Amino acid sequence: MSYVIGVDLGTSAVKTVLVNRSGEVLFESSQPYPLYQPKAGYSEQNPEDWVEQTLVSLRKLMEMSNISAEEVAGLSFSGQMHGLVLLDKDGQVLRPAILWNDTRTTAECRLIEETLGADLLQIAKNRALEGFTLPKILWVQKHEPEIMEQAAVFLLPKDYVRYRLTGDFAMDYSDAAGTLLLDIASKSWSQTIAEAFSLPLSLCPRLVESFEEVGTLLPEIAEASKLTANTKVFAGGADNACGAIGAGILNEGQTMSSIGTSGVVLAYEERKELDFEGKVHFFNHGEKDAFYIMGVTLAAGYSLTWFKDTFAKDLSFDELLSGIDAIPAGSKGLLFTPYLVGERTPHPDANIRASFIGVDAGHSLAHFGRAVLEGITFSLRESIDIIRESGKTINEVISIGGGAKNETWLQMQADIFNSRIVKLESEQGPAMGAAMLAAYGCGWFDSLQACAAAFIRPAKTYEPNPETAVVYNELFALYQKIYGQTRELNEKLAQYR
Incomplete structure (x- = not known):
């Protein structure tokens, strides 16, 4: 038998699911982590908590399933969108992650609108809202310039966890679309938007497809999770994109x-x-x-x-x-x-x-x-x-x-x-979508549509x-x-x- 794992990094907990070739969720595990609100409107998490609890959840999943680690063909991710993780040139986290539901960036949103005008909707296709990533970057740029000076790259939550598991920096298009830095139509980082706020494009990681293999597990990660170092890791997607795939x-x-x-x-x-x-x-x-x-x-x-x-x-x-x-x-x-x-x-x-x-x-x-x-x-x-x-x-x-x-x-x-x-x-939502990305990435199916046909079954319909x-x-x-x-x-x- 062979299996894939879907990892859904949520706002309050990480959920992992073990799925077989028929799309059946055989086992699942969930591990919580804290949310910090140091001031009104602030919402932050420690990225290290995500990593530690993901490893605990994977280990528990493997222990309860009692399958051989060699039978897990690959894993992929779904993640909470928009959260800002800033890393220095050595890959070290510079400050707590600022989450999607943090509302401190209203002034930065107005600045984005005033600076970019019609270019914002033309390029990024979305309004400047407090939840998005670019306003958070500009907030750090203004209020914590010493942090911004040290920043070499930014990642989104699930991308940071994946980096810690594989050592690879990358971001998929579906999650990058929620940053306000992506040219949605051309699928490339926008030089126009970055330059407007004096941000180097080197701050943005390389872009990949959600089903793209980005590496395998680091040896110490494989040991901690009870998986093998040969386990394939796929980029994954934003929670809403993965929810769509899972449905x-x-x-x-x-x-x-x-x-x-x-x-x-x-x-x-x-x-x-x-x-x-x-x-x-x-x-x-x-x-x-x-x-x-x-x-x-x-x-x-x-x-x-x-x-x-x-x-x-x-x-x-x-x-x-x-x-x-x-x-x-x-x-x-x-x-x-x-x-x-x-x-x-x-x-x-x-x-x-x-x-x-x-x-x-x-x-x-x-x-x-x-x-x-x-x-x-x-x-x-x-x-x-x-x-x-x-x-x-x-x-x-x-x-x-x-x-x-x-x-x-x-x-x-x-x-x-x-x-x-x-x-x-x-119904497993984003976790199932992540598992489907891994199944498709592993070559189990010729397309995500074929995977959906095998994995997703309607139970009942309601006519108006x-x-x-x-x-x-x-x-x-x-x-x-x-x-x-x-x-x-x-x-x-x-x-x-």
Whole structure:
């Protein structure tokens, strides 16, 4: 037998999965690491924690599986995007990593927009947001110049772990796309952007494909992980790109809805000349010469968690949602906007906040629960519509994450998106995508599409109810008015938070 390993380096933990040639996840292991917030808005981690816990997770995976190390053909990575790791000329970390959810860089974002103007969207295809990597580099350049002077190269989180495992500096296109330093269409580092901020291009590592072999394990790493030094290591990809691969989003017309803490709508795309004016993200895919369009709802599953913890703390999620199937579409005239922590798509607005509109004395907990689910799904529908407006047909959506765990919510997605919804038999998300990159890189399959056909199996489909879809279409038009009519109120309320 032979196996591959997918390593998913998340924000709170690293997850490893052992997958066989049939795409079955036989064993998995997860190891947490701490998050540091030294000041309000700061979010940092120690890169060494990632390495140590990845090795622990790999070792536990091998011990519980009891397979021979020689049977592991290769491994690859998925990783949290945007995080900045600065290294000196000797490959030593210069400061804690600044993570994707760090918000200290608002001034740097404005500087990028003012300096680059229209070139930013022309080259990088994305707006300057606090989460991206370039603003973090500019923050260090301004506030920690002594650190910046020592910096020889920057890496993203999973690339640092891979460097420590192999000794090789590299970054794949899908993760590089989230730095604001990559020319998305030409798949090259942008000299225009780097020079605008006096950054040497030597700061950027070499670019590789996600399925490209970048080395084998260093002897001491092989010993610590209970693998062999011959284990092939493949570059891997950004967590969203790997999530798309793990859900089989590898052909034109394929779209995914992922509802975790945040919510993502992601569609496969081959047209590199598209211009969404920054309304959605446009990144390189893990598939060669392909892209993906992505809209983000910042508080998707988080909205449901907040609602339960605030108003129904003693109930489980199943108990909270048990009565929503008896509530009609529209929750008897109750609408919810999931702007608890601001919003990303289509309104990149840090000040906007959530609303319940139409609260009536006749509304029960179940009405509010259903309204929360509907509001989250309406927000995702906004991303669906932007993608459809680009000329793309969306007749089917793969639903993963928390939104795929409730039958009523799955049907609600079908009705609000007016599209067939597919639930997968086994859902491992980015970790599976990483394993698939390793399987393809090892030559098990002629293409990622062939790998997906073997590894990914649908479990159930949900077709839209035409009558309910009409009702939701009318309610969606009302939902879309709430942002414009509450924006000024929220800007004024921000001073009281």
